[in-house]
Amino acid sequence: MKIGYTTYFDAHDVGAWSGTIYNIALALAQQGFQVEYLDNLKKFSHYLFRYKSLYYKLINKQYQRFREPFINKSIARQIETKIRTINPDLIFSPGALEISSLECKQPIVFWSDATFAGLVNFYKDYTNLNKSSIIYGNKLEQSAYDRSKLIIFSSDWAVQTALENYNVDKNKIHVVPFGANIETELTYDEMKTIVQSRKNDILKILFVGVNWYRKGGDILLQAVKELIKSGFKIELNVIGTNPKLNDEDYKFTIIHGFLRKWIPQENKKILDLYKSSHIFIMPTRAEAYGIVFCEANAFGLPALGPDIGGVPTIIKDGINGYLIRHEKAVESIVKSFSEIFSDSNKYTELALSSFNEFKNRLNWNISAKKVKELLYQII
Structure with a gap:
């Protein structure tokens, strides 16, 4: 045809x-x-x-x-x-x-x-x-x-x-x-090795978005501060934008700027960050779909995203992440994050289940x- x-x-x-x-x-x-x-x-x-x-x-x-x-x-x-x-x-x-x-x-x-x-x-x-x-x-x-x-x-x-x-x-x-608008041919066994190699001494959160405010970067920043207060050691990696942060925020945040997938060196950095991170969080204020959540799942990252727009079609609670209540986003992020990382076995199961969602539904x-x-x- x-x-x-x-x-x-x-x-x-x-x-x-x-x-x-x-x-x-x-x-x-x-x-x-x-x-x-x-x-x-x-x-x-x-x-x-x-x-x-x-x-x-x-x-x-x-x-x-x-x-x-x-x-x-x-x-x-x-x-x-x-x-x-x-x-x-x-x-x-x-x-x-x-x-x-x-x-x-x-x-x-x-x-x-x-x-x-x-x-x-x-x-x-x-x-x-x-x-x-x-x-x-x-x-x-x-x-x-x-x-x-x-x-x-x-x-x-x-x-x-x-x-x-x-x-x-x-x-x-x-x-x-x-x-997912990203190339990966990882097998389940390869993904299992990647997930199990993620160290838990510092939990790495990945955020990808060009529009810091619309994508909810400021909301995520508030949530990370609350998580740190509760005892979590966190590293926040930001791709796609260069937000203005205060000195305190830079203590736990790494800004990578806009990285282009069609530039091999920059694409490698994107892939490395997906593989080395523990979880993907984007509390976006408006989202018709959210392909980036599919991309996160492609690397075994559970995704946290809001219950708005097309996001609920992608994220299924307890399977490949959790939906967060957009009207109480900070509180919802803290609750879901704490639950996911309360048990290392539970995290591993969710990470591999997220990868399966990509392989079976989101590619x-x-x-x-x-x-x-x-x-x-x-x-």
Whole structure:
């Protein structure tokens, strides 16, 4: 089957959307599909929309010009031109916007982590939106659902927001989790050796996130201080950002900055930190999915994350980590952490169970197999 894979971005860019766009296409290709790229789409930039952007900035309103019907239709026309050239059997997109104005004879499928309505007032970029962005956003989202023969979301939360906010046939919606955007071929025995080699004299917490505040870095810092007060010896490793900390915080925190997976030396450092850490904690304030939790499980790290957005689809209490109550995050982190490390055997069991969740549920190969089955049902 020939798939026309369409996205605004360069689908070969491992850095686009944290590597998800690249990995979806790769996973489909590894399932035997012929993937043809309808990517690198030009975003129309008319002076009128630049003026509108400036106007809304002056009145302190968020404006999403890529949801303007004129711009969206110009994107669709580009895709349609590419479709006529390659004549695929099916159109597949990692987002709804690309296909919301698309006119083609082929069945359309998209696999996304969120709905527009679900993001409004959840993410900062979707808070305080101007009225037209909300109206156009919802119209385009509905149009994408109407045009799609199959709709795949990465979480139960995304499905719920789709059913609550749009007119969509629930029979064409399915949940297939995203996989980890990190390469590892560790076996269970190798992982067991790694887990058992982790020394308990200092417990190493790993945090990975570019946006320190949204990802809850400040919340984690408070929790670590409480854990230290209760007697734990802790080392907090931070990847992805360079937050400003006080001198006391630097006594237990190591800042590694932004590390790029596509740079071998930097990727090795990332992998080494995953292997040497004991646990992954990210008390994020807003998260549509949270692929980084899957990546933590890939290295036998139990994950602590909030009970919001798509995170509960990934984290299952007592199996690959624990969900923390976002309204009492510090208290919840301290409680779960203390429980996990109250017994070394219990930690080892949870770490290996976390690895099994990655191998059996949270990797691209498993997810792509499920998507393959769904695709052949509609062709």
